[in-house]
Amino acid sequence: MENKRLLVATTNQGKLREIRTLLMGVPIDLLSLADISPVAEPEETGATFEENARLKAFYYARHSGLWTVAEDSGLVIDAMDGEPGVYSARFLRPDATYPERFDEIFRRLRSRPAAPRTARFVAALASVEEGRVVYETTGIVEGEIAHAPKGRGGFGYDPIFLYPPYGMTLAEVSEAQKIAVAHRGIAFRAFAGWIREGRR
Numbered sequence: 001m002e003n004k005r006l007l008v009a010t011t012n013q014g015k016l017r018e019i020r021t022l023l024m025g026v027p028i029d030l031l032s033l034a035d036i037s038p039v040a041e042p043e044e045t046g047a048t049f050e051e052n053a054r055l056k057a058f059y060y061a062r063h064s065g066l067w068t069v070a071e072d073s074g075l076v077i078d079a080m081d082g083e084p085g086v087y088s089a090r091f092l093r094p095d096a097t098y099p100e101r102f103d104e105i106f107r108r109l110r111s112r113p114a115a116p117r118t119a120r121f122v123a124a125l126a127s128v129e130e131g132r133v134v135y136e137t138t139g140i141v142e143g144e145i146a147h148a149p150k151g152r153g154g155f156g157y158d159p160i161f162l163y164p165p166y167g168m169t170l171a172e173v174s175e176a177q178k179i180a181v182a183h184r185g186i187a188f189r190a191f192a193g194w195i196r197e198g199r200r
Helices: 013-022 049-064 085-090 098-110 175-181 183-196
Strands: 004-008 028-032 067-077 118-129 132-145 161-163
Touching (some): 049 085, 049 132, 067 085
């Protein structure tokens, strides 16, 4: 029997690399947005990660006609009242570099020295097939904001996200160590398990 085709709806190469690793060995044929006709990115108007994941999954499933999985993820910092949150990829401004975003986060945290540096990465996943959500889950990893960026691995906010059990940022550890504990790893391992169980 032929494997079912699954479209992974992301243009972020770092995310795509992680997702391919997490779904390795799952009986599906993985497609990326580069494998389908070009389509403009949808506007992410959701107030939550879950809403944005659903929005993206419905949008790309409708345009491609394929079973689709999408995720929306970001960094939630308690001392910043949950920011950058759903605006993580657009924090400060859409074309800001991550070092610029780090500087702004450190600036805000310095203005609240007594506030805890607790933070979490959240990844909401939604899968849509034939016009309906067939699977949803959310992965969360708890940590804190480091006092300075550290590490050359990972991408995005990884250099400032300290994972206490490792005593290092997620940019200082190997990709395997990161995927073992990180938000996207949690969400996509659950999704992979659901597929392997026959998508019940």
